[in-house]
Amino acid sequence: MRISGLMSHWGHLIYLLNLLWLPVFSENSTWVDWALATAVVVVFVPMYAVTQWRPERTRWAAIVPTVLLGAIATPFNSGAATLFVYAAAFAGLTESRRTALRWFVGMTALISVFSLISVVPMPWRLLGHLPPLVLLWLIGTLQIEWAEKERAQNDLRLRNARVEHLATLAERERIARDLHDLLGQTLTAITMRAQLVNGLVGVDDERARGEAGEIERAARAALAEIRATVSGWRRATLEAELAAARNALSSSGVQLTVRWDVEEAIVDSTEHELALALREATTNVARHSSARTCHISLEVVQEELRLVVADDGVGGKAPDGNGLSGMRERISALGGAVRRTGTAGTTVTIAVPVEVAA
Numbered sequence: 001m002r003i004s005g006l007m008s009h010w011g012h013l014i015y016l017l018n019l020l021w022l023p024v025f026s027e028n029s030t031w032v033d034w035a036l037a038t039a040v041v042v043v044f045v046p047m048y049a050v051t052q053w054r055p056e057r058t059r060w061a062a063i064v065p066t067v068l069l070g071a072i073a074t075p076f077n078s079g080a081a082t083l084f085v086y087a088a089a090f091a092g093l094t095e096s097r098r099t100a101l102r103w104f105v106g107m108t109a110l111i112s113v114f115s116l117i118s119v120v121p122m123p124w125r126l127l128g129h130l131p132p133l134v135l136l137w138l139i140g141t142l143q144i145e146w147a148e149k150e151r152a153q154n155d156l157r158l159r160n161a162r163v164e165h166l167a168t169l170a171e172r173e174r175i176a177r178d179l180h181d182l183l184g185q186t187l188t189a190i191t192m193r194a195q196l197v198n199g200l201v202g203v204d205d206e207r208a209r210g211e212a213g214e215i216e217r218a219a220r221a222a223l224a225e226i227r228a229t230v231s232g233w234r235r236a237t238l239e240a241e242l243a244a245a246r247n248a249l250s251s252s253g254v255q256l257t258v259r260w261d262v263e264e265a266i267v268d269s270t271e272h273e274l275a276l277a278l279r280e281a282t283t284n285v286a287r288h289s290s291a292r293t294c295h296i297s298l299e300v301v302q303e304e305l306r307l308v309v310a311d312d313g314v315g316g317k318a319p320d321g322n323g324l325s326g327m328r329e330r331i332s333a334l335g336g337a338v339r340r341t342g343t344a345g346t347t348v349t350i351a352v353p354v355e356v357a358a
Helices: 010-025 033-053 055-073 078-094 097-117 125-201 205-230 236-249 268-288 322-335
Strands: 257-262 291-303 304-311 335-342 348-351
Touching: 010 033, 010 078, 010 236, 010 304, 033 055, 033 078, 055 078, 055 097, 055 322, 055 335, 078 097, 078 125, 125 236, 125 268, 236 257, 236 268, 236 291, 268 291, 268 304, 268 322, 268 348, 322 335
Parallel strands: 257 291
Antiparallel strands: 291 304, 304 348, 335 348
């Protein structure tokens, strides 16, 4: 933290003029008093510079040397007690509250001792010692408050930056999952229709044109979905995904049967996640299962809303891909779970608590 606040500017060195009270106004002053005042200024200014340029070294390069310089000079020039005010300001800015207060107590004790043993006559001794005794506590405490406020603001900025970073990462993951969910099924359907068109060219041109039109429609729909997803506006629905699944599975030669036992409306956010899960599951059926039939059901069982996608394909225990991993994360966030079995074909069960769906 760069030193700033009450002691942040070079103009504050003007308080060193307190060193001149004795040599200027005392009838008994000699060249020695002038030499001492000059020496204090010459030695102290580099210490002050450290607080401006290398604040991390303030304790050993400024606070301790300033206190020592004040302890040496104050018995002979009471104006040198001003150095303790500077030291208090340095400590208030760079040390913890407890440590800074310990410095204040120690410097108060030093000034009190010097008030007794100083060789400076009255009233110069009193004029030199009393103001610094008050000011070191006043300015030091103000510096503590200012420094704590700065640290709190810095901590808040760091926390906000961390939250923004995590939010950005979460949004990127969301977009990645959404794009995977959106494009997986659509691109599978486009690929299969393109293969079909390739086989129909020259054999059944009319049907080939129809399939090409379907490819164009699917591509345009995918583009619109991507734009909506990136903008965060899109909400998938089970009805739309069921229709898309029927189309994609039909293109793959998979016969679809559906049992829909839920008539009540489902909360939009929950339906969105279930719809994306349905899309991922049916895309996997069309792409990987080599199935002939697929059965989709939605029903309430034991306080759970269960969406089941079952096929009679190759089955197996392949590890989860990005799609299934994303599905698990989404459903888990709703308090639900995703189960996959693959003994005879593959069955994916997506279950969420009824209370998050109603």
